[in-house]
Amino acid sequence: MKYLLLLGFCLVMLSAKAQKTDQLNFTSANQFTLVGKSEETPNRYDRIDTNKYKGLPARVAQLLTNSAGLAISFKTNSSVIAAKWCVSKSKALAYMFPTAHKGVDLYIKNGDQWQFAGIGKVSGVCNEEILISRMGNTEKECLLYLPLYDKVEHVEIGVEKKATLSSGSDPFARRVLIYGSSIVQGTGASRPGMAYPARLSRSTGINFINLGLSGSAKMEPEVVDMVAAINADAYVLDCVPNTNPALITERTAYLVNTVRKKHPTAPIIVIQSPVRETGYWDKVLGTQVKQQNINIQQEVIKLLDKGIKDLYFITSENMLGNDHEGTTDGTHPNDLGYDRMLRHIQPQIIDILNKYNIKAAKN
Amino acid sequence: MKYLLLLGFCLVMLSAKAQKTDQLNFTSANQFTLVGKSEETPNRYDRIDTNKYKGLPARVAQLLTNSAGLAISFKTNSSVIAAKWCVSKSKALAYMFPTAHKGVDLYIKNGDQWQFAGIGKVSGVCNEEILISRMGNTEKECLLYLPLYDKVEHVEIGVEKKATLSSGSDPFARRVLIYGSSIVQGTGASRPGMAYPARLSRSTGINFINLGLSGSAKMEPEVVDMVAAINADAYVLDCVPNTNPALITERTAYLVNTVRKKHPTAPIIVIQSPVRETGYWDKVLGTQVKQQNINIQQEVIKLLDKGIKDLYFITSENMLGNDHEGTTDGTHPNDLGYDRMLRHIQPQIIDILNKYNIKAAKN
Numbered sequence: 001m002k003y004l005l006l007l008g009f010c011l012v013m014l015s016a017k018a019q020k021t022d023q024l025n026f027t028s029a030n031q032f033t034l035v036g037k038s039e040e041t042p043n044r045y046d047r048i049d050t051n052k053y054k055g056l057p058a059r060v061a062q063l064l065t066n067s068a069g070l071a072i073s074f075k076t077n078s079s080v081i082a083a084k085w086c087v088s089k090s091k092a093l094a095y096m097f098p099t100a101h102k103g104v105d106l107y108i109k110n111g112d113q114w115q116f117a118g119i120g121k122v123s124g125v126c127n128e129e130i131l132i133s134r135m136g137n138t139e140k141e142c143l144l145y146l147p148l149y150d151k152v153e154h155v156e157i158g159v160e161k162k163a164t165l166s167s168g169s170d171p172f173a174r175r176v177l178i179y180g181s182s183i184v185q186g187t188g189a190s191r192p193g194m195a196y197p198a199r200l201s202r203s204t205g206i207n208f209i210n211l212g213l214s215g216s217a218k219m220e221p222e223v224v225d226m227v228a229a230i231n232a233d234a235y236v237l238d239c240v241p242n243t244n245p246a247l248i249t250e251r252t253a254y255l256v257n258t259v260r261k262k263h264p265t266a267p268i269i270v271i272q273s274p275v276r277e278t279g280y281w282d283k284v285l286g287t288q289v290k291q292q293n294i295n296i297q298q299e300v301i302k303l304l305d306k307g308i309k310d311l312y313f314i315t316s317e318n319m320l321g322n323d324h325e326g327t328t329d330g331t332h333p334n335d336l337g338y339d340r341m342l343r344h345i346q347p348q349i350i351d352i353l354n355k356y357n358i359k360a361a362k363n
Numbered sequence: 364m365k366y367l368l369l370l371g372f373c374l375v376m377l378s379a380k381a382q383k384t385d386q387l388n389f390t391s392a393n394q395f396t397l398v399g400k401s402e403e404t405p406n407r408y409d410r411i412d413t414n415k416y417k418g419l420p421a422r423v424a425q426l427l428t429n430s431a432g433l434a435i436s437f438k439t440n441s442s443v444i445a446a447k448w449c450v451s452k453s454k455a456l457a458y459m460f461p462t463a464h465k466g467v468d469l470y471i472k473n474g475d476q477w478q479f480a481g482i483g484k485v486s487g488v489c490n491e492e493i494l495i496s497r498m499g500n501t502e503k504e505c506l507l508y509l510p511l512y513d514k515v516e517h518v519e520i521g522v523e524k525k526a527t528l529s530s531g532s533d534p535f536a537r538r539v540l541i542y543g544s545s546i547v548q549g550t551g552a553s554r555p556g557m558a559y560p561a562r563l564s565r566s567t568g569i570n571f572i573n574l575g576l577s578g579s580a581k582m583e584p585e586v587v588d589m590v591a592a593i594n595a596d597a598y599v600l601d602c603v604p605n606t607n608p609a610l611i612t613e614r615t616a617y618l619v620n621t622v623r624k625k626h627p628t629a630p631i632i633v634i635q636s637p638v639r640e641t642g643y644w645d646k647v648l649g650t651q652v653k654q655q656n657i658n659i660q661q662e663v664i665k666l667l668d669k670g671i672k673d674l675y676f677i678t679s680e681n682m683l684g685n686d687h688e689g690t691t692d693g694t695h696p697n698d699l700g701y702d703r704m705l706r707h708i709q710p711q712i713i714d715i716l717n718k719y720n721i722k723a724a725k726n
Contacts (some may be wrong), residue, residue: 065474094484096460096461097460098458098459116642116688117640117641119691119692119693135644191691194688199688234550281498283499325702326698328462329481329554336697336698340653
């Protein structure tokens with residue numbers, strides 16, 4: 001028995017080695033549904049057509065070419081799924097998980113749940129990776145999440161030569177835009193599908209669009225005009241962490257009023273900044289984050305006092321838990337911090353959306 | 364008021380820029396208590412003196428030079444804490460968070476809790492980073508965790524020129540050795556202090572020693588002899604994931620019997636492998652992990668039947684939760700998966716240790 005098991009193990013290892021991408025057919029993902037887009041763009045995997053919007057800060061325009069929150073929807077009966085994709089030559093970031101920065105991850109529908117299936121690790125500019133293999137041959141609905149922090153090109157899906165492969169539908173209904181910082185974009189996540197807007201979409205069936213702008217969610221008037229120009233059923237404003245206290249006081253009203261003017265009945269949900277864990281020790285930083293959160297609350301109260309309707313506020317107390325282990329670096333939630341954040345904000349967001357009948361499509 | 368806040372913010376940013384490591388005094392960490400060691404070693408930040416043990420596989424010997432689980436204990440009243448450290452020239456790993464691979468993180472005692480304070484990001488072979496600044500000037504007990512996956516040299520602690528700096532005590536009592544795979548060593552953690560043995564030590568006050576050997580915890584007889592030679596009050600054997608089903612059947616008895624012979628009354632706790640998330644889809648892998656877990660359970664039952672005392676078994680069902688989001692890549696727990704794993708194993712481990720009066724020192 002012992003030797004049979006050992007033989008079996010060796011055969012498994014050999015078959016894994018033999019499973020190469022050159023035995024697969026690759027098809028451009030250009031023909032497949034792209035999930036999570038803010039709007040149509042000339043470059044398919046950009047988030048925004050930045051030429052349409054004048055005066056965007058250069059860093060914002062650059063971040064909008066990152067494919068954060070985008071996923072390719074396809075169906076296949078292949079027992080193997082692979083991907084090819086190209087990213088920029090930008091260096092690895094010391095503060096990000098490489099798969100989140102430039103890699104991809106795959107989810108497959110299991111019953112009515114989207115379930116993680118595998119990652120594509122990044123090894124250079126153009127990458128070719130088997131994401132999962134040795135599955136059954138039933139048809140599978142798939143979502144391939146693209147890199148959170150890089151510009152992506154030439155995405156292809158690889159399946160077995162005899163297998164079917166076709167575009168999937170967009171599994172998410174309606175549109176909720178989340179404008180925010182690196183916390184929205186997904187800096188501390190371990191892979192693209194773990195950024196919090198992606199997790200919200202999968203668990204609610206509502207289409208949460210990632211407009212996270214790492215370090216650059218500062219409510220500049222030109223960016224506010226762009227946010228307001230994007231059509232959505234609701235707007236989540238999670239842009240406190242990057243904006244200093246004075247600018248919060250200066251810019252919040254313009255942001256909320258501009259979105260309200262363009263979208264008279266859409267709910268607007270403002271979220272406080274998580275308390276930075278380093279801010280417990282770094283008294284200056286701690287005071288600054290407290291002041292940011294005081295100022296955003298004051299601004300929202302002022303707007304409500306002026307009669308702005310359909311405006312909501314989510315406070316951040318204990319958002320990342322109370323053991324101080326929910327971040328990668330004192331600022332960015334790790335996958336644990338994101339999980340706690342979702343337990344805090346998701347029920348509140350869903351309650352608000354329900355009031356406006358913003359719901360997932362029925363299965 | 365608006366301009367005062369803006370002025371305040373600008374001053375904060377300027378003072379942050381002005382805070383440079385050349386205004387600090389650096390002291391070699393060689394004179395400070397080193398926490399989490401298996402045994403004394405000629406190279407201070409190795410985990411094991413591999414020359415003492417004959418016939419270790421080359422990869423095992425190399426991994427034992429990684430500083431996984433080691434932390435420097437010191438005290439200071441400085442308002443700034445910095446570190447210098449050197450790692451190898453090995454390339455960044457596509458499957459690890461850079462701070463966990465080659466970086467450091469700092470915890471400071473807050474009341475009776477160890478609380479995260481900051482990280483040192485890796486930027487090259489030798490690194491110099493301010494971990495936290497702008498704190499109060501009271502004395503602080505500190506733990507600096509070293510890189511999980513690299514060999515470390517020349518560690519120095521930097522504090523303000525006028526500040527005190529001295530060695531701390533080892534805050535953890537007794538010794539529980541954890542022999543295991545990459546999951547023990549900490550592959551999916553976002554920083555060194557998030558590896559699960561480190562979290563166990565901080566939350567229980569008991570000294571859990573990280574003998575994680577990424578991909579190489581295969582119970583080879585030479586490695587078993589080394590594990591048994593290390594003195595500890597209890598032994599946790601979390602070595603199923605790297606060992607194929609046949610080898611589990613072949614080698615488990617020798618591992619348990621050898622540890623038992625050297626340590627007649629020490630509790631031995633065997634842990635099943637977490638179910639690999641990719642194994643849900645990859646039927647061959649899924650079957651293999653199930654077989655690993657069946658075989659280890661059979662071996663433990665056989666040993667118990669033969670009358671081995673003080674042997675315990677922890678099953679892995681739902682260890683990483685049931686939403687399939689607890690890994691970075693389908694195999695390695697992310698910080699969320701580790702948190703769930705700890706909720707599963709920690710109460711069971713502590714119950715067992717309590718029976719043997721293996722407890723934290725009183726404060």
